[in-house]
Amino acid sequence: MKKKTIFGNWEASAIIINLICTKIFLNYPRLAAEQGGTAAWIFTIYISVLALVGFTVIQALYKPFEGKDLLDVAELAAGNPGRIIVGLVIIFSAGWCATAYMRVFSENIKLIALTTSPLSFVELFFIVCLVVGAYLGTEALSRLHAFSVSFIASGYLLIMVGVVNYIDFGNLLPILGNGVNEIFINGAPRVSVFFEMLFLFLLTPFLKRHGNMKATGYWSLGFSIFFLVLSALVYTSVFPYPSSLERTIPIFHIARLIKLGRFFQRMESVFLFIWAAAALLYISVCFYFILFAFQKAFQLDYYKPLIIPFAIIIMAVSFIPTDFTEVIIYEVNIFRNWSWIVAFVMPILLLIIARLKKKKPARKGQAA
Numbered sequence: 001m002k003k004k005t006i007f008g009n010w011e012a013s014a015i016i017i018n019l020i021c022t023k024i025f026l027n028y029p030r031l032a033a034e035q036g037g038t039a040a041w042i043f044t045i046y047i048s049v050l051a052l053v054g055f056t057v058i059q060a061l062y063k064p065f066e067g068k069d070l071l072d073v074a075e076l077a078a079g080n081p082g083r084i085i086v087g088l089v090i091i092f093s094a095g096w097c098a099t100a101y102m103r104v105f106s107e108n109i110k111l112i113a114l115t116t117s118p119l120s121f122v123e124l125f126f127i128v129c130l131v132v133g134a135y136l137g138t139e140a141l142s143r144l145h146a147f148s149v150s151f152i153a154s155g156y157l158l159i160m161v162g163v164v165n166y167i168d169f170g171n172l173l174p175i176l177g178n179g180v181n182e183i184f185i186n187g188a189p190r191v192s193v194f195f196e197m198l199f200l201f202l203l204t205p206f207l208k209r210h211g212n213m214k215a216t217g218y219w220s221l222g223f224s225i226f227f228l229v230l231s232a233l234v235y236t237s238v239f240p241y242p243s244s245l246e247r248t249i250p251i252f253h254i255a256r257l258i259k260l261g262r263f264f265q266r267m268e269s270v271f272l273f274i275w276a277a278a279a280l281l282y283i284s285v286c287f288y289f290i291l292f293a294f295q296k297a298f299q300l301d302y303y304k305p306l307i308i309p310f311a312i313i314i315m316a317v318s319f320i321p322t323d324f325t326e327v328i329i330y331e332v333n334i335f336r337n338w339s340w341i342v343a344f345v346m347p348i349l350l351l352i353i354a355r356l357k358k359k360k361p362a363r364k365g366q367a368a
Contacts, residue, residue, distance in 0.1 A: 007206040009216050011142035014149040015203070015285055016220035019196035021227045022282040024156070025275045026104055028193065028228065029235035029250035031332055035187045038241045039177030040232040043187050048225040051194035054344040055221060058201070059214045061351035064358060066210040070201040070347060071296045077353040086350065087297020091290050093198070093342050098286040099318040100331050102126045105279040107324040108249055113272060120319075126283055127315050133284035134291055134307045138206065141285060148277055155274035156227065159251060160234050162258035171240040172233075192340040193228070197221070199289055201347055251275075287314065 029040070036043030065073055074086035106122040114122055133141055177183065200217055207213045235250050238257070247253045255271045290310060295303040321327045 006208055007138075007142050007203065008146075009207075009212055009219065011146045012200070012203050012207055012212075012216045013220040013223070014145035015142060016196060016200050016216070017223050017227075018145060018149050018152070018278060018281050019199060019285060020194060020220070020224040021156075022101070022278045023193065024227060024231045025249075025251050025278055026101070026108075027250065027328060027332065029231045030245065030247060031190070031193075031336070032228075032232040033236055033241060033244040035178070035190060036183050036232075037177030038172050038174060038236060039183055040236045040244075041172070041229055042175075042177070043183045043190075044225075044229045044232045046184060046187065047191045047193060048221075048228065050188065050191040051197065051225075051344075052221060054191070054194075054340075054348075055197060055217050058344070058347050058351065059210075059217055061348065061355065062201075062204075062213065063210050064355060065204075065351070067205055067208055069204050069296070070198075070350065071293065073201075073347075073350050073354050076357060077350045082350075084297050086346070087293045089342055089346065090198070090202070090293040091297070093195070093339065094286045094289045094293065095314065095317070096335055097196070098130070098283050098290065099314050100327055100335070101279060101286070102283050102314065103318040103321065103327050104324065104331070105276070105283075106318075107327075108252075109272070109276065112249070112252065123315055123318065126280065127311055129280045130284045130287040130314075131307055131311050134288050134311075135304065138288065141281075141288060142206075145281060145285075148281060152274050152278050153223075153227070155271055156251075159255050159258070159271060160230055163234065163238055163254050166257050167234065167237045168240070169237055171237050177241070189337045189340055192336045192338065192343065194221070194224070195336075195339040195343040198343040198347070199285070202289055202292060287311070290314075 032040035032044050065076075068076075070090070071083050071087055075083040078085075102123060106119055106126065110117060110119055110122050133144075197217070197220075200213065200220070203216075204213050207216060231251070235254060236244055238254060239247060239250075244250075251271075252275075287310070291303040291306055294300070294306060294310075300306075321330065
């Protein structure tokens, strides 16, 4: 399939944009407020610059490996053990994203809409969708993203525009919020917000040319940065600090403020469909990358026999945390503090080692 399927830049960009920006509907605005205070938007710009620098270094190192994904590079760098180890790292990372987000979104939907339904019933919808998405494959997922992300982004922008009357830029003072140290030193590991850029390096075989991968990376980062900065700016200017730390589902609380006359109120119920669509796409893609990495790491001929067993594992693991709060603690305080190593440091090291190994035969030939 990898040899036959080719993505356009927009299809791949849509996948990465949704992967990065879905966390806006979960807890990103609150996370930015916790880290930067009234300077949440400055904090967001800072980690965005770090992500741009990291991607620039990676794409420059990637040039000699056109059409190869990160597992191919790992094999060039460290042979079969390298491919298997990197594959397992990707499997566990994508597995955490799928399980954590499925649990959090299910809890949110249960809290907002399906208040009397058991959590397992809510999660069953996500399981069915990710199984169907995995069976359909990357081409169907990429086309679905290309179609859906535009509508999700439009709905999100409508939420932002809808609360313009509630914005008070006085809430952004003091300008440096929690201080320089908290934003620029302690906040640096939060570049893990862009962890999902890692998945772009699994899409490189579908993009074929290095130029396509480079363009996709910059376009997806550019749009994602815009949406993240906008969410932090609007949220902290609508809800003054420290009351902004009390909102469990930030964008939902913003949407609740929207009133369009007497007959159009409680508009947040409309936007619930947008959040659910973003979540379903996110979890489906993460699940596919789990299967893709497992198949590639262990050189299996087919991945479809793995779909049902892995789906059962994902659902079972999502119930291990005792409650919603525990998932958020693991997500924010552990995964988002350390996953930058997997997303940026690991690819850079693998690419450097692979480039060094690639040069060795040429040097021997010249000496001979």
